[in-house]
Amino acid sequence: MTYVKPMFRHPDAPVNGLGHTRQVYEGGLSTLCAGCGHDSISAAIIDACFELSIEPHRVAKLSGIGCSSKTPAYFLSGSHSFNSVHGRMPSVATGANLANRDLIYIGVSGDGDTASIGLGQFSHVVRRNLNMTYLVENNGCYGLTKGQDSATMDSGSRNKKGDLNQYSPIDLARLAIEIGATFVGRSFSGDKQQLIPLIKAAISHRGFALLDVVSPCVTFNNHADSTKSYEHMRQVNAPMPVDFVPMREEITASYDAGNTCEVCMHDGSVVRLYKHDNDYDIEDRQSALQAAHHYASEGKILTGLLYIERDSEELHDVLDTSRRPLNSMDEKQLCPGSRLLDSINAGLR
Amino acid sequence: MQPKASVNDFVIKFANVNGTGSASANGMFAKAIFRMGIPVSPRNIFPSNIQGMPTWYEVRVSEYGYLGRRGGTDIMVCVNPQSMQRDVAEVDAGGYFIYDSTKPLDLRLVRKDIHYIGIPFTEICLREYTDARQRLLFKNVIYVGALAALLNIDFGILKDLVSEQFKGKEKLITPNVYALELGYQYASSNFDCPVPMHLEPGHSVGKHIGDFENILMDGNTAIALGAVYAGATVAAWYPITPSTSVIDAFDKYCRRLRIDPGTGKKNYAIVQAEDELSAMGMVIGACWNGARAFTATSGPGVSLMSEFLGLAYFAEVPAVLVDVQRAGPSTGMPTRTQQSDVLMAAYASHGDTKHVMLFPGTPAECFSMTLDAFDLAERLQTPVIIMSDLELGMNECMSPPLEFDDERRYDRGKVLDADALDDMTERWGRYLDVDGDGIPYRTYPGAHPSKGSYFTRGSSKDEYAAYTEDGAAYVRNMDRLLKKFETAKSLVPPPKIKQADAETTMGAVFFGTTASPAYEATEILAKEGIHLDTMRIRSFPFNEDVEEFIETHDRVFIIEQNRDGQMRRLMLNETKVHMKDKLVAILEYDGLPITALKIASMIRNYVLGGNITPIHGLETTEDVAS
Incomplete structure (x- = not known):
């Protein structure tokens, strides 16, 4: 196999609001295993950014270490990217965002990167409500080091060697809701219909948006006794379909079953949801936690937009930073000058 | 024994209990001396604790402007009965021990070779204040007032400092000045003030401070x-x-x-x-x-x-x-x-x-x-x-005062903005050494709609920021980083080198807070005929001045405050010094700032040879006694 990505695209490929084809949003050729769920997520990110008509250079991609963290190389090659150190992407994203609040920040992480080595930083970036989209490509194992169990592996699931996991799993979506996340979605890499609108909604959300995406590891965690396999996910997934309607577009429903509810986002976009349960209020933390827990207790995985808090204060609001990005300021705004220093000196005599 | 006498040259130490508000009173004491134009260097020697533990405040007064720690204590102000035993023991012979005489002094603490000045701080506080918190806080102010009389501190300056400290809380000024006066009155009416060791304004030489207006x-x-x-x-x-x-x-x-x-x-x-x-x-x-x-x-x-x-x-x-x-x-x-x-x-x-x-x-x-x-x-x-x-x-x-030149512009380094990217004719490489100094050009995220984006990573990459496991590309990158470090040598602040008054083949190297006591030590040694050229390191990587200094001296003492002679090791690693024995470690690492007397003593012992007394830090170091 040659690692050259074919450059030919259909001459009549559709263009978005910026006149860009989908190709503009693509990245380098993936080096992940054939059939890896992560590649589907990269494709969904490409579709979401294309459909949202985002200028690629206004996006900053960030990641930690692991299979998932390699993926920013496979989408949006026109964006700057920072592949940092294991489990520490949240802090790098925080610093980057503080420096320039005008970019769109997309972080990609894995379950090892987020739920084990990076659980501390993950929790704190949630608490700070940093304005970013944080995608966890969750496969329940360490792929790049050949299949060790991760902290999101369900108890009762077996790894490829046949070892039973007896440790309690960390449910990142529920954890995030518990500690104050303002947007929490869960999805499945194999459900493009649901994933793309969720990514669009997450990017449009002002504040911290977590997407915990179950993404099977075809090489190490896709066997019969795994609860993160394609097969298992197709059986237990309880999806709440999601539509995302960008600001100023006509709202047309593509689903009609179930209970619908519409959430108007900060920028005027609308997320339309189709819920199974009438009592479940996705703008109520307690209700969201109960619903996720309820499905889990029945061996199911509730996917869709699990919780949203609109109009929350993101980190810049809390810090009361200037609207103008800090990285665009120079001596004029930042340096008080020698006369003031003279008066400071005088106060120290 | 005669009480020690000196003008503008002594070490006074306050033994306090932490969390009792002594810090601001002590700070006022040091600042008053500073305002009198007499060089002063105060130090907190404090515990890792918030309340209740012994804490000390050491103030060195030096009319020559020696700001490093001298070593020894001439005057001890004991406000903490917990540490009294060791505080008494620490006073140099001929020195003064100022204590709270409300209760009679424990006879076991009486030394014949020091002078006791008892002031009933607690009694005064009990008489003057009813509130427990006030009794605690004003005790500190009272002893500063007493010291003003004993040491000849300008009382007007103390009053100014109180006014400045309580700006915005004017109600507190009068009671604080009153407390100062309580101490002052007691001392001046019960003792012969000032004591032989005291301050005199306008007397200082301060040659190490210079003529500038200090802060x-x-x-x-x-x-x-x-x-x-x-x-x-x-x-x-x-x-x-x-x-x-x-x-x-x-x-x-x-x-x-x-x-x-x-x-x-x-x-x-x-x-x-x-x-x-x-x-x-x-x-x-x-x-x-x-x-x-x-x-x-x-x-x-x-x-x-x-x-x-x-x-x-x-x-x-x-x-x-x-x-x-x-x-x-x-x-x-x-x-x-x-x-x-x-x-x-x-x-x-x-x-x-x-x-x-x-x-x-x-x-x-x-x-x-x-x-x-x-x-x-x-x-x-x-x-x-x-x-x-x-x-x-x-x-x-x-x-010296802080200085800023309004003409100074931030050096943002090699950053390509949108115009620069548009003007480029050749292909941009994030890690490409275009200028031969090892420093590549970078871009900020979002700078240009279609140019200048790249993948930042901690993994190996080629000149164009593409991931690589190619050994040759890896080595090229690592070697360029080394070249960049060479470039740094010409950009970092150079060392400060001073020649000794007499020709010498010996040098002393130090950095940071070791400098003040080290300069003082070299002056002490010069009076004894031991001359040392000095080099104060101000940065790493070391530039050629550092190399040359070591090259041109037969013995170089590296004075530092750690056990392993870390700067010495760094110099052995990062300069072309071949003779390991040429660099002699002079070390102090008990956690208190290194003193001039100890540095002088360690170098003296080395130079005079043979009879090295067991000063700790010296005997444990392999390379000292060569």
């Missing part, structure tokens, strides 16, 4: 002001002694100087991170994105930041790190000073890494080197570590 400030505040002036907009940090006050001061000055006049919003962001790892991650993220960012920590924090320092080194992201060193290893002695992070900072992180370090010696230099640190970090696209320590960072130090 009195701590190094941490100076670094914070440096960061404000350098245009730092993002500060991420995690609380740790002794660096916390860097960020406290940065916050204080930003609230005053960095509020946007139009919108009232903040032109800065300070985040208290969840740990030092995160703090450094935030700094790197912000610097990657084109802001100037920094963090301040101490040794334990640098340990945690090491992985990120390696990333910044290898991915070539600027970062400024302030390391206010304390006594290690591990938790060590958190409130004691040391210079023991030198090697760790120089090579922080796994793999082949080297970092630029700056070694400030005064608050003025803390300020100027912080300005330099941001320029250097961006020029070199690498972390720059400012190596301060507790002694400099947390004590009020006399210093």
Whole structure:
């Protein structure tokens, strides 16, 4: 196999609001295993950014270490990217965002990167409500080091060697809701219909948006006794379909079953949801936690937009930073000058 | 024994209980002497504790302007019965012991060779105040008043200082001045004032201070002001002694100087991170994105930041790190000073890494080197570590005033903006050495709609930032990083070299807070005929002046405050010195600032040869007694 990505695209490929084809949003050729769920997520990110008509250079991609963290190389090659150190992407994203609040920040992480080595930083970036989209490509194992169990592996699931996991799993979506996340979605890499609108909604959300995406590891965690396999996910997934309607577009429903509810986002976009349960209020933390827990207790995985808090204060609001990005300021705004220093000196005599 | 006599030359020590408000009274005492125009250097010797433990405040008065620790105690002001026994023992023969005479002195504590001055502080407080808190607080002010009489402190200056301290709380001025007077009256009516060891204004020579108008400030505040002036907009940090006050001061000055006049919003962001790892991650993220960012920590924090320092080194992201060193290893002695992070900072992180370090010696230099640190970090696209320590960072130090040239512009380094990217005819490579100095060109995220994006990573990459496992490309990159480090030699502050008054083949090398006592020690030794040229190291990597100094001397004493002679080892590693024995370690690492007398004694013993007395730090070092 040659690692050259074919450059030919259909001459009549559709263009978005910026006149860009989908190709503009693509990245380098993936080096992940054939059939890896992560590649589907990269494709969904490409579709979401294309459909949202985002200028690629206004996006900053960030990641930690692991299979998932390699993926920013496979989408949006026109964006700057920072592949940092294991489990520490949240802090790098925080610093980057503080420096320039005008970019769109997309972080990609894995379950090892987020739920084990990076659980501390993950929790704190949630608490700070940093304005970013944080995608966890969750496969329940360490792929790049050949299949060790991760902290999101369900108890009762077996790894490829046949070892039973007896440790309690960390449910990142529920954890995030518990500690104050303002947007929490869960999805499945194999459900493009649901994933793309969720990514669009997450990017449009002002504040911290977590997407915990179950993404099977075809090489190490896709066997019969795994609860993160394609097969298992197709059986237990309880999806709440999601539509995302960008600001100023006509709202047309593509689903009609179930209970619908519409959430108007900060920028005027609308997320339309189709819920199974009438009592479940996705703008109520307690209700969201109960619903996720309820499905889990029945061996199911509730996917869709699990919780949203609109109009929350993101980190810049809390810090009361200037609207103008800090990285665009120079001596004029930042340096008080020698006369003031003279008066400071005088106060120290 | 006759009481010691001297004018403007003594060491006075206050033995207090921490958490009793003694710090502000003691600070007022030192500042009053400073205002009298007499060189003074106060030091807190404090416990890692908030309330109830013994704490000391040592003030050196030196009309020659020696600001380092001298060693010894001439006057002890004992306000803490807990530590009285050791405090009595510490006073030099002929010295003074000022104590609370409300209760009679324990006869076991009476020495024949020192002079006792009993003042019933508690009794005065019980008589004058009914409130327990007031009794505690005013006791401190009363002893300062008594010292004003005993040592001849200008009472008017003390009154001014009280007024300044309570600006905005004017109701407190009169009672504080009254408390000063209580002490003053008692001392002047019961003792022959001033005592033979005292102050006289206008008497000082102060040759080491120079003619300029000095200021009195701590190094941490100076670094914070440096960061404000350098245009730092993002500060991420995690609380740790002794660096916390860097960020406290940065916050204080930003609230005053960095509020946007139009919108009232903040032109800065300070985040208290969840740990030092995160703090450094935030700094790197912000610097990657084109802001100037920094963090301040101490040794334990640098340990945690090491992985990120390696990333910044290898991915070539600027970062400024302030390391206010304390006594290690591990938790060590958190409130004691040391210079023991030198090697760790120089090579922080796994793999082949080297970092630029700056070694400030005064608050003025803390300020100027912080300005330099941001320029250097961006020029070199690498972390720059400012190596301060507790002694400099947390004590009020006399210093030349802070200086800033309004013509100075931030050196943002090699950054391509949208126009520069458009003007380029050749292909841009993020890690391509175009200019032959090892420093490539970088871009900020979002700078251009279609050019200049790249993948920043801690993994190996080629000149165009593409991931590579090709050994040759890896080596090219590592060698370029080395070339960049060579370039750094011409950019960092050079050492300060002073020739001895007489021809000599011996030299002394020191840095940071070792400088003051080391200069004093060389003067003590010069009077004995032992002459030393001196070199104060101000940065790493070492430039050719450093090489030459070592090359041209037969014996070089490396004076530093750690057990292993870390600067010496760094010099052996990073210079072309062949003779290991040429560099002699002069070490002190008990956590208290190194003293001039000890340095002089260690060098004297070495030079005179053979009869080396067992001064600790000396006998444990393999390379000393050659």
